[in-house]
Amino acid sequence: MNHLFEFLLRQGDNALVLGHRTSEWCGVAPALEEDIALANTALDLIGQTQLWLGYAAEVEGEGRTANDLAFRRDAYDFRNMLMVEVPNEDFGRTLMRQFFFDAFQVPWLDALQTSSDQRVAEIAAKSLKEAKYHIARSAETVIALGDGTEDSNARMQAALAYLWPYTGEVFVDDDVDRAMADQGVAPLPSTLRGQWTATVTETLTNANLVQPESGFAHAGGRSGKRHTEHLGHMLATMQTLQRSYPGAVW
Amino acid sequence: MYAQMIKSEATQDDPEMLAAFQARIDAGEKIEPKDWMPEGYRKTLIRQIGQHAHSEIVGQLPEGNWITRAPTLERKANLLAKVQDEAGHGLYLYCAAETLGVSRDELTEMLLDGRMKYSSIFNYPTLTWADMGAVGWLVDGAAIMNQVPLQRTSYGPYARAMVRICKEESFHQRQGFHIMMAMVNGSDAQKRMAQDALNRFWYPALMMFGPSDKDSVHSTQSMAWKIKMNTNDELRQKFVDETVPQAEYLGLTVPDENLRWNEETGHYDFSEPDWSEFFDVISGNGPCNTDRLNARQKAWDDGAWVREAMVAHAEKKRARKLAAE
Ligand SMILES: [Fe+2]
Ligand SMILES: [Fe+2]
Ligand SMILES: [Fe+2]
Numbered sequence: 001m002n003h004l005f006e007f008l009l010r011q012g013d014n015a016l017v018l019g020h021r022t023s024e025w026c027g028v029a030p031a032l033e034e035d036i037a038l039a040n041t042a043l044d045l046i047g048q049t050q051l052w053l054g055y056a057a058e059v060e061g062e063g064r065t066a067n068d069l070a071f072r073r074d075a076y077d078f079r080n081m082l083m084v085e086v087p088n089e090d091f092g093r094t095l096m097r098q099f100f101f102d103a104f105q106v107p108w109l110d111a112l113q114t115s116s117d118q119r120v121a122e123i124a125a126k127s128l129k130e131a132k133y134h135i136a137r138s139a140e141t142v143i144a145l146g147d148g149t150e151d152s153n154a155r156m157q158a159a160l161a162y163l164w165p166y167t168g169e170v171f172v173d174d175d176v177d178r179a180m181a182d183q184g185v186a187p188l189p190s191t192l193r194g195q196w197t198a199t200v201t202e203t204l205t206n207a208n209l210v211q212p213e214s215g216f217a218h219a220g221g222r223s224g225k226r227h228t229e230h231l232g233h234m235l236a237t238m239q240t241l242q243r244s245y246p247g248a249v250w
Numbered sequence: 251m252y253a254q255m256i257k258s259e260a261t262q263d264d265p266e267m268l269a270a271f272q273a274r275i276d277a278g279e280k281i282e283p284k285d286w287m288p289e290g291y292r293k294t295l296i297r298q299i300g301q302h303a304h305s306e307i308v309g310q311l312p313e314g315n316w317i318t319r320a321p322t323l324e325r326k327a328n329l330l331a332k333v334q335d336e337a338g339h340g341l342y343l344y345c346a347a348e349t350l351g352v353s354r355d356e357l358t359e360m361l362l363d364g365r366m367k368y369s370s371i372f373n374y375p376t377l378t379w380a381d382m383g384a385v386g387w388l389v390d391g392a393a394i395m396n397q398v399p400l401q402r403t404s405y406g407p408y409a410r411a412m413v414r415i416c417k418e419e420s421f422h423q424r425q426g427f428h429i430m431m432a433m434v435n436g437s438d439a440q441k442r443m444a445q446d447a448l449n450r451f452w453y454p455a456l457m458m459f460g461p462s463d464k465d466s467v468h469s470t471q472s473m474a475w476k477i478k479m480n481t482n483d484e485l486r487q488k489f490v491d492e493t494v495p496q497a498e499y500l501g502l503t504v505p506d507e508n509l510r511w512n513e514e515t516g517h518y519d520f521s522e523p524d525w526s527e528f529f530d531v532i533s534g535n536g537p538c539n540t541d542r543l544n545a546r547q548k549a550w551d552d553g554a555w556v557r558e559a560m561v562a563h564a565e566k567k568r569a570r571k572l573a574a575e
Contacts, residue, residue, distance in 0.1 A: 030553025148559025
């Protein structure tokens with residue numbers, strides 16, 4: 001197994017799948033400002049996808065492109081964490097997920113800036129600027145919606161309950177993570193858990209939301225061993241043109 | 251509809267003030283929110299700017315329909331950015347309308363309950379990826395024809411919104427044309443999609459300029475007020491004259507047997523769209539009217555708890571700050 005390739009797929013697929021989910025909001029957000037902000041987030045994530053998957057394709061060296069990786073792989077070849085592939089459901093879950101993701105991405109990308117791999121460091125530096133902007137907004141929104149009304153608090157609590165079991169996957173180190181840590185490409189994800197928990201606890205407290213007790217974590221996304229049922233549907237939509245017209249230039 | 255409203259409102263104003271107002275407009279002055287204006291001017295502008303804003307918002311839907319199916323990462327990003335621009339246009343325009351004393355929420359309610367309209371074009375479906383090309387090329391192209399002159403409209407906030415919007419619309423038009431170029435240079439299936447898109451969007455695009463001048467009784471007052479800068483037929487002709495050579499360049503056939511260059515007039519002769527279809531569409535019977543409004547209604551309803559929570563949170567925050575002082 002090419003560990004660097006796997007590592008890059010994980011970064012790219014997280015950005016791609018979350019960017020796609022976010023793009024599903026186009027035109028139907030709760031307010032015009034949110035439409036614009038969600039589109040902005042989606043755009044940043046699709047841009048990051050191009051960088052990560054572009055580099056992944058180079059590292060693989062099989063002549064594939066970022067677009068081949070995005071549009072011509074099957075679900076079991078995707079390496080995103082499960083959390084980003086579950087459906088948006090409502091604005092509350094969408095923003096809660098974005099916040100959980102951002103709370104990981106900010107310290108993670110920060111650490112990747114000093115990666116032994118120059119390209120990784122460059123992509124991380126560019127992505128970090130965006131992630132910092134994203135977390136300012138997602139944390140603020142989670143707080144507003146948790147604090148807002150009884151109804152909004154209940155909805156955010158439900159979003160939290162749904163997503164919580166998906167938050168732990170990213171912190172479970174595996175062979176790819178250990179190989180990357182050995183090569184100085186990336187820290188072990190488990191080492192970021194404390195920082196993530198501190199950010200999350202602070203924000204959830206300010207949002208009047210109760211952090212679930214359970215430490216249970218679903219797994220299978222980052223390894224590709226068992227995705228949710230939702231990913232296949234997402235890919236069926238996203239990949240339709242590339243699959244229906246192989247080789248066409250768009 | 252416009253004319254009737256303008257007449258009944260305008261006659262209530264003092265004739266001397268009306269004359270002074272008209273003199274300012276004739277002198278090329280901009281009218282600003284705090285200036286006196288005839289009630290008919292204000293109401294007509296609200297209607298026009300509101301309809302324009304609603305068109306930007308509803309217009310997100312037919313293109314949003316393909317964001318999740320865009321064929322490459324680049325196309326996905328471009329389309330996302332475009333639809334984001336349209337939301338921004340909606341925002342500028344609602345802000346311009348607000349300077350006339352109507353809130354964004356009020357305008358939204360009027361859209362949802364059918365008191366206000368949006369452009370007929372967005373009641374047509376987007377069925378293949380080529381439609382993303384055709385919409386950018388033809389629909390944004392037609393929008394530009396309409397909006398470039400409006401940069402000189404008499405109402406300051408509207409004119410300034412138009413300046414920002416027009417820059418982005420011409421970018422959208424080029425982006426759409428590039429999608430079409432890729433399609434016509436592609437496989438047989440892609441060429442077929444491109445021609446099919448032109449076939450479906452040509453006449454609806456011509457309808458965007460509104461009914462023929464001989465049937466459009468509302469124009470005179472609006473043109474005197476410089477709310478409307480050109481007649482419908484002038485703009486339609488300009489659009490045809492600019493678009494036909496582009497279609498030829500693409501190797502596509504405009505679906506009009508009567509289309510030909512007229513040496514005498516220096517313009518293309520072309521067939522009028524089916525106006526009975528146009529009136530069907532604006533009265534609610536277009537292919538997508540119900541779906542478009544349902545989608546906006548659903549977004550509005552689904553988002554209600556979010557908007558309420560944001561307001562409640564802002565109030566709580568203010569109260570907490572006051573208590574701490
Ligand atoms: Fe626009
Ligand atoms: Fe537009
Ligand atoms: Fe546009």
